[in-house]
Amino acid sequence: MFGPHVMEEEVLQNLEPKTDVVSQQHALAYLEQLKNSETGWQFCMSTLTRGMTQDNQLRFFCFQVVEHYIRNHYNNENLADQQRVREFLSRWIQLQCTQLGRQEAIFLRNKAAQVFALVFVRDYPLHWTDFFGDLIKTLSFGPQAVDIYVRVLKAIDSEVADQDITHTHQEIERNAAIKNAMRGSCVEKLVESWYHILKTYETSNPELVNQCLEIIGAYVSWIDIGLVANARFIELLLSLLCVVESRESAADCLHDIISKGMEPLDKLQLIETLVPVLQSSGILKPLEDDETDFSCKLSHLVNGIGLNLIDAHNKLSKSGSVEQVALLQNAVERKVPIMIQFLSNDYDDVSAEVLEFAKEYIHMLKAKVMQTEEQLGYAHTLLLTIVYKMKYDESYRFEQEGEDEATFQEFRKQLKVLFDNLAGVNKELVIEYVTKFTTNTLCEWRTTSFEDVEIAIYLLYLMGEAIPASGGNHFTGDHTKVSAMQTMMHTLVTCDVSYHPHPAVTLQYVETVVRYEKFFNTEPEHIPYVLTSFLDQRGVRNSSPLVRSRCSYLFSRFVKCLRTLIQPYIKEVLGPLQFLLILNPPENGSRLISEDDQLYLYEAAAVMIVSGAFDAQQKGMLMSNMLIPVMEKFKTLVTQLLVETDERKQQLFAQTLCHAMAVTSRASKAFTNHQTMKSCCCVPVFVEATKVFLNCLQIPTQSQVLQSGVRQFLHRMVVCLEEELLPYVPRASEGLLKGNDIRSIQEYVPLIVQIIAKFKLSWVFQKEVIPFLQQVFMPIVNAIFSAQSLPIEENDEQGKREKQLLQRNYFQFIAAVVTNNVSEVLNAQDSRFLEQVMMSIIRGAVDFPDPVAQKTCFSILRKLVDLWGGKEQPDDFTQFIYKNIVPACFMAPLKSTFDLSDAQTLLALAESAMCLKAILQRRGDEFVSYLHTEYLPTLQISPQLIDEYCQALKAENKVFKNYVKIFFQQART
Structure with a gap:
């Protein structure tokens, strides 16, 4: 059926690129049958070795057919088929290396290498004992053969040794047997071939050299290290480190060599033999600015050296002698200056490669009861280096952060870990350095770069986690730390650095004063200065939207944390705050403060009113002064929305109406169990707000948006108001249930459940709400029943979740009616409906x-x-x-x-x-x-x-x- 003449006419011709699509598809479908044909694989091998004029896609398909045969049907007991496969592999290599055809595309060579590897794992060592001998012989064909050779070795590594590839238990046993056989018979030949390739193509073909170095790095993990870690190989690798095209691969190869699993003392000997040679050759140091890729590779190599030595040290610490542990400790110490050299490189990519070495070395120091002078010196140098690397670069885009900025922030987090761990090594060292650096820099901030000023404040900020405080108060306890923290914080809030023009400095300033708000318990006289800095051009009126936004949130936190201490300054603060609490109509365009940020300011203002040293009547008046303008604006916007016909403007009006309700809700968060709405005489203004806001439920446009705003407002009022809310529940419910929309009902149920749970025993509830519930109970339940009966497509997961949520809400509604002793709602229903x-x-x-x-x-x-x-x-x-x-x-x-x-x-x-x-x-x-x-x-x-x-x-x-x-x-x- 698949005779070659038929296939040439019916398939090969139709797979030419010029053939029409339909014919190509028909031919491909026909070729698919080859995979299940007894002789299809033979035809494909013949096609691959007759010449290389066919389309690459056809050749790739032929390789897939051969691969399918070897994976599923290849039987090494069938000597005839075995011989056909070997002849094909040999012929294919020869064809690659002659002038009769062009070399295969890279993806085809990789696929061919995979076929070689599959034959290898099935035939070696029992049925093709001299596989590698036969393969090595092909190297005489020239560089094309070498290219195939290293690709085959790489494919064999993937099949046999690659730890990142999951293998079955049977495959693991097979692979172990293969590696043992290779160690006993051919590994030395392989190593010799690698050396020959590196020497032969050292200058003429760096691509082959790099491929070979990758193979050495892969195989060294399970072969005898002495075959590679010897004078001639190391000398060759050192020479390759000086060849621009091959040096990165040589560095990776050296990293793989030193990362080989070994006994601790053997690892020590290997590294201590290798490193001096590298140092004497001038290799282990960062290079020029235009050589950062190679510097990264060298940094990665240094990181591997350090981590392997530390790992050996940790293993030996459990079983070795004191002398042996000391040997490894000293070996690590000698590498630390090299690591610091790379860590301090101007390029973060280079520095990042040795972060793990730095982290593990600091962990070693933490484990020591006492550090030597040399170790403390290293700790101090590391501290200086970490601080240097934490600084922002001049090119950092603060207002338009992108991928580079995100990468730096992640790098900074890793440096912070090192900083924290150094504080665990010797907190006195860190306290002394940070105090001196921060105070000196802040005192000279006007003549210092913004990078230094920002990092000075940032180090103060980091002290909170690096040296934790008992009970969260950094200004009690350890005298050394308390004194340092007070000195730095005093300098921060008195040196006027809050006026620094750079947004990074401003942000770090406000973050730090809020983090250490307990400082103001000891020096409360600085509170007015800080409050002012939040509210003027330094804070919420800053030219940077980023600063304004963050300051709004942090100001709210600052006020809530220090609500008692700020009482003397509340009137002075509320004045400048009033301007920021104005609700701008949508047609005015951009706002100084965004809607989300304005919520924090309303909450802060309300907290100051509620916690202030005013009598109850004054609190009520101040709250009214803040919220009545919101209600007036709300009424104006409702009037405008009713006559507006442009949909986009309708949306903006509705959004602002919801924002008005949201800021009023946020203001209610200031009340507590001890300072209630009633005790602060604020009930009237919130009841009035309720009446005003319910009017928007009559607006026919943007009803879903407005209903959502009203619902959220009412949830807060249920928490803060008492029985005075209940007369408005029926009116609110009618508006929220208008149209019997199922989504409205679903979202209404949690509100009415909340109302029932809180007010079930109130006589006003019995009078105002229960009659309403008796009336709407049946329509609500029937609407839910109707929604539940609607069919949902099998794959509509969102629909299923919504239906489940509706079902739960329904049961919660019935439970609220039944379990809160308002069963008269049920008693009033028709018996059949009940x-x-x-x-x-x-x-x-x-x-x-x-x-x-x-x-x-x-x-x-x-x-x-x-x-x-x-x-x-x-x-x-x-x-x-x-x-x-x-x-x-x-x-x-x-x-x-x-x-x-x-x-x-x-x-x-x-x-x-x-x-x-x-x-x-x-x-x-x-x-x-x-x-x-x-x-x-x-x-x-x-x-x-x-x-x-x-x-x-x-x-x-x-x-x-x-x-x-x-x-x-x-x-x-």
Whole structure:
């Protein structure tokens, strides 16, 4: 079927690039059959060795067919096929190295190398003992053959030794056997071939040299290190380090050599032999600015040297002698100056390569009870280097941070870790240096670069984590640290550095004064200065949007932290703040303060009013002065929105209306359990705000946006107001439920649940809210039922989540009505509709595979039993108990979806148990008799287990809850 003549006519011609797409697709489909053909692989090998005139895609496909055959059908017991494969491999290499054809594209050579490697792992060592001998012979064909040779070795490494590739247990055993065979027979030949390649092509073909160096680095991890780490190889590698085209690969190869797994003392000997040679050759030092890539490689090499020595030191510390450990310690110490040299390089990429060495060395120092003078000297030099590297570069774009800036910030975080660890080595050293550097720099900030000023403040900021304080107060405890912190903070807030024009300095200043707000407990006289710096051109009026935004947030934090200490200055602060609290209409364009940042300012202003040393009447007046302009602006915007026809402007108006409600809500966060709205005489202004804001619910446009703003405002008012809110609940609810939109209902339910939970015992609630709930209960529930019945596509995950959320909200709504003693809402409903509701609870308990919802449903059923389950109640609910509630308590836990190992499910199980206990309490022995003689026997449970269950039911609640889990585990088996 796949004779070559047919294939040449029907396939090869159709796969030419000029052929039309349909013919090509037909040909490719036809060729796919080759993979399953007994002779298709032979045809493909023949195609690959007849010449190289075909399209690369065809050749790649042919290699895939050969690969498929070798992976799935190659049998090294079939000598004829084995011989065909070997002849193909040999012929293909020869063809690569002759003038008869061009060399394959790189991706084809890599695919061919993969085929070689697959044959190798199947034939070596039993069926092709001299695989490497045959392969090495091809090197005489020239550089093309060398290229194939190193690619094959790389593919073999991937199949046999690469630790990053996952292998099966069988493959691991096979690979171990292959490596053992190679060590015993051919590794020395391979190493000799590598040396020959490096020497031969050292100057003429750097690409081959680099490929060979990569192979040496890969194989050195499992061959005898002495074959590579010897005088002639090291001399050759050193010479390659001076060849621009090969030096980076040579550095990587050396890194791989020193990273080979070895015994600690052997590793020490290897590195101590290698490093002096590298040093004497002038290699181990950063290079010129235009050689940063190579400097990075050298830095990576130094990092490997350090980490390997430290690892050897740590291993020997557990089992070696004191002398041996000291040898390794000294070896590490001698490398530290080299590491510092690279760490201090102007290029962060070079510095970053030795960060791990620096970190591990500092950990070594931390483990020492006492450090030597030399070690302290290294620690001091490291500290200076870290501070130097932490500084911003002049090219840093503060207002438009991009990828380079993000990279530097990540680098700075890593340097911070080193700084923190150095403080753990010797905190006195760090305190002394930071204090001196920070105070001197801040005192001279006007004549110092912004980079130095910013880092001086940043070091002060970092002291908080580098040297933690007990109880979070850095100004009590250790006298040395407290004195230093007070000195630096005093200098920071008195030297006028807050006037520095650079935004990086300003931001670091405000971050630091807020971090160390407890300083102002000791020197409160500086508070007015800091408050002013937040509110003028240095802070929230700064020309930088970034500074304005951050200062808004930090000012709020500062005020909340020092609410007691700032009382004498509140009137002076509220004045300048008023301008920033104006709600700009949308047509005015950009704002000085963004809407999000303005929220923090309103909260800060409210905190100052509430915590200030004013009488209650003054607090009410000040709060009114702040919020009445918001309401006036709100009324104006409502009028404008009603007549606006442009949709974009409508959106802007609606957004500003929501912002007005949001700032009012945020102001309410200032109240506490001790300083309530009522005690501060602020109830009238917030009630007035409620009346004003509810007007927007009548606006026909942008209704969803406005409803969301009202809902969020009302959630806050439920928390802060008392019964005075309740008269507005029906009006608010009507507006929020207008149109019976299911989303509106879904988002309304948590609000009404919150209202019921808080005000259930209030007579105003009974008078104002319950009649409303009785009226809207049926429409709300029917709307939810309708939404739940809508079909959802199988793959609509978002729709499924929304439906689950709606279901949970529905159950929470019913639970709020039932469990908060407002059952008169249910009593007012039509009996058939009420039965519908109760059956939905039964379905939720049994059929809805959501343990959170199931727990809520069982809680509802339990409360209904408490309310209506007594013997004096009507018989129809008693029938409902025995016909529906009792079966639900058993059917739900018996379902396979009821996961008895899940914590949430166990809570639902416990609630179902308590539901049964409630029935027992209301119905007594009648219920036990029903279970024993009527219901439990229908579950095919043994009489013994039934007796056991009924006894457990009569036990204490805790005992019964523990028992039901065991019961259902047994019942389900």
